[in-house]
Amino acid sequence: MGKRLTHxxxxxxxxxxxxxxxxxxxxxxxxxxxxxxxxxxLNSHIGLLLCEEMPADARELLIDIxxxxxxLGGELATPGMALLGDEALAQLDAALETFNAALPRLEEFIxxxxxxxxxxxxxxxxxxxxxxxxxxxxxxxxASLRAxxxxxxxxxxxxxxxLARTFNLWRADxxxxxxxxxxxxxxxxxxxxxx
Numbered sequence: 001m002g003k004r005l006t007h008x009x010x011x012x013x014x015x016x017x018x019x020x021x022x023x024x025x026x027x028x029x030x031x032x033x034x035x036x037x038x039x040x041x042l043n044s045h046i047g048l049l050l051c052e053e054m055p056a057d058a059r060e061l062l063i064d065i066x067x068x069x070x071x072l073g074g075e076l077a078t079p080g081m082a083l084l085g086d087e088a089l090a091q092l093d094a095a096l097e098t099f100n101a102a103l104p105r106l107e108e109f110i111x112x113x114x115x116x117x118x119x120x121x122x123x124x125x126x127x128x129x130x131x132x133x134x135x136x137x138x139x140x141x142x143a144s145l146r147a148x149x150x151x152x153x154x155x156x157x158x159x160x161x162x163l164a165r166t167f168n169l170w171r172a173d174x175x176x177x178x179x180x181x182x183x184x185x186x187x188x189x190x191x192x193x194x195x
Contacts, residue, residue, distance in 0.1 A: 022080070031134070031141050032138060032142075034134040035076050035135045035138045036076050036077055038127065038130050038131035038134045039134075039153075040073060041127055042127045045124045046062055048120060049117065049120040049121055049124055052117035053117065053172055054117050058163055058166065071084045072084050084146075084149060084152055086148075089152055092155040092156060095159055096158060096159050103166065110179045110181055112164070113180045114179065114180050115168055118167040121161075121167055122161075124160045125164065128153050128156050128157035129157045131153050132150060165179060
């Protein structure tokens with residue numbers, strides 16, 4: 001990567017452009033900047049999520065994810081550079097399997113609500129989906145973009161859904177939490193029938 005930032009207020013972006021890692025200047029409204037900005041916003045929301053109480057293994061995982069999102073953003077900002085490794089995707093796959101195995105089977109759609117940690121994990125999930133859409137749009141314009149950033153964001157949004165469920169069911173004192181199900185007519189009929 002290029003030089004680290006030493007001056008934050010450079011004023012070079014006053015004309016509505018910004019520089020990529022390869023020294024090319026692009027519009028701040030370009031597909032590059034949408035993808036980079038959405039990834040940065042996701043990382044910031046994960047930072048906010050980390051302010052909440054949660055299981056230690058989830059905390060460690062989210063901190064690792066923040067570092068991987070920096071790699072992902074760096075890869076987007078420097079066309080042709082590969083920073084997001086295969087191990088990053090493998091980590092998400094393993095975490096999905098581990099956390100999902102501990103959850104009960106879903107009866108119906110759940111609402112993006114519950115504890116503050118769960119609600120913030122859902123915010124992270126939706127921002128991850130937006131970042132994924134931005135990366136897909138960038139890939140349609142730049143064929144050299146690797147699949148890894150898109151795949152990482154896709155899997156990460158799934159993991160954030162699983163973590164939101166985990167946070168709703170987890171309590172530091174060991175008591176049982178609960179999920180907030182959508183009040184669907186189908187679920188009401190199933191429950192009334194004793195299923």
